[in-house]
Structure formats: C-alpha cells, structure tokens
Amino acid sequence: MAEALSRHWMFALPTIAVIGATALVHRLVPADPPGHVGETRLDWPGLALLSGMLVTLMLTLSLAPELASQPLVIVALVVVLAGFVVAWTAVQRRAASPMIDLRMLARPAVWRACVLTFVICVGTSAPVYLIPQLLAVPTSGYGFGASATEIGFYLLPGAIAAALAGPLAGIGSKRFGSRAVVTVGAVTMVTALLALAAVHTEVWHLVAAKAMVALANGLIVTAMVTTTATSVHRGDTGIATSVVLVTRVLGYAVGTQVCGALLTAATPAGADVPAESAFVTGFLIAGTVAALSLLVTRNLKESLS
Secondary structure, three states: OOOOOOOOHHHHHHHHHHHHHHHHHHHHOOOOOOOOOOOOOOOHHHHHHHHHHHHHHHHHHHHOOOOOOOHHHHHHHHHHHHHHHHHHHHHHHHOOOOOOOHHHHOOHHHHHHHHHHHHHHHHHHHHHHHHHHHHHOOOOOOOOOOOHHHHHHHHHHHHHHHHHHHHHHHHHHHHHOHHHHHHHHHHHHHHHHHHHHHOOOOHHHHHHHHHHHHHHHHHHHHHHHHHHHHOOOHHHHHHHHHHHHHHHHHHHHHHHHHHHHHHHHOOOOOOOOOOHHHHHHHHHHHHHHHHHHHHHHHOOHHHHO
C-alpha cells in the first residue's frame, strides 16, 4: 500500500473501514439498556485534562533530546504536566461520573494489573518501534536496507503470534492459573529483548525476537484483562478492564517516545542514520523494564490465584 499508492493510504483505507464498521454496528447491533439507572453524564473536564496530560507527556519525551541545552523549557513542560496531573486527579475525585474512578485504582487487583500492563507494554514498544527502523537502515551501514513491503513480511510472524496469544492465554490461565501465564510471558519477553541487544546481525534474529515479544505481550495482557474482570464486582467490570486497556495504550506511547528520543539523540549532526549503539541501548532498557514485571508478579499471588 505504501509503495504502490502512498503512505497516506495506509491511514485512509483503515479509516474508511472503521467508518463502514461503525455504520454496520449502528445498524445491526441491537441497543441495550444502560447498566445504571439515573443520570450519567460524560466527564468532559476529565477527558480534556487527561488529553492535556498525555499530550504534554508525549511532547516532553519527544522534545527532550532537542531541548537538552534548554533545561528551562524542559522544567516548564514538567511543571505543566504536574499541573495537569493535579487538576485531573482533583476533578476525578469530585466528579459524579468520573471518566476513571480513582477508587478503582486503589484496589490491589486493579493497580497491580495496571503497573504490570504498563511495564510490559513499555518493553513491547521497543521492538515494535526499533525493529522496523533497524530493518530499514541501509546495508552500507549495519542495517538490512529493507523496503516497506519487505518489512511488512518480516513483521508478519509477530502478528500471527499476537493473534494466537489470546486463546493460548485463556487455555493456560484455566489450566495453570493467570500468574503462571504472566510469569512465562515476562520471562519470554525479557529473554527476547536481551537477545536482541546482544545479537541482531541477521534478519531471522529480528523476526524471531519480534514474534516472541508479540506472543509474550499477548499472553500477559490477555491474562491481566481477564483476571481483572473477574476480581471486581460485576457492575465494575467495564471500568476495571477499561483502566487496564488505557494503561496499555499509555505504556506503548511512552515506550515509543523514549525509543524515538534515543534514536534522535544518537544521530550525528548531518547524518540520516543513528548509531547502532542506540538500538542496543533501547533493547537493553526495554529488557530491564520488562524484567521489573517479575517483581510485580511475585506479589500477584492472591489476585491471580
């Protein structure tokens, strides 16, 4: 699609598909009554403050390499970010129908799931972002000079592994418990990331590691969502699982921005290709962050048993 048409169609065609799917859902899916009787309003102030908080966080991470010589700007962004956090927390605590119920986050099963999901998705984002970049580096350097289509084929095994992870997580959780599934997934991810940092000289190294990370991520996130759903009251299932999924997106966003900042900082002036050490550092950081999930997993015995 990118090579035959343009990169714009990579976004245009999925957008058309989403619009069509939305129309079909509106027409074919029967309406159901609300879960709570009474007036429930959309938390517009909470939505606006959370959006501002996330945009400021991403802006700070993305501009950090360029603004290293201007610490006052970084400090100003951090202050603005802190202001958004404080304001959003205050609004959520006082809202009649908060977008994210902070009381839900106080439950051990939920906050532990959020912490675990965040660190795992930060670890996953590194190969998701760095591997295509590494494949595209010209062969005159340390890369493979792959085209967009070739990169897509190289990433295909990872997509297949991610699709299989959901059913496997369900089967594994039923037979061995969610804690065992999460532990296996975390060990698999850490192993793959550290192996990438040590060895990435052949295409199959990247393909195999990406598939392992995708499988591990699917195992862990699926186990965490299902476990969180069953550990709270039936009426709170939607809120609890939504918090975990929002945390997943946040982990991906933060990890991707950090990896992008690493490549930017390691690109010499006037050059188009970052130093190979940036990729090694990115994989090492991701592996270290993913390893932290094992510390959280040790404390999940009650919620995942």
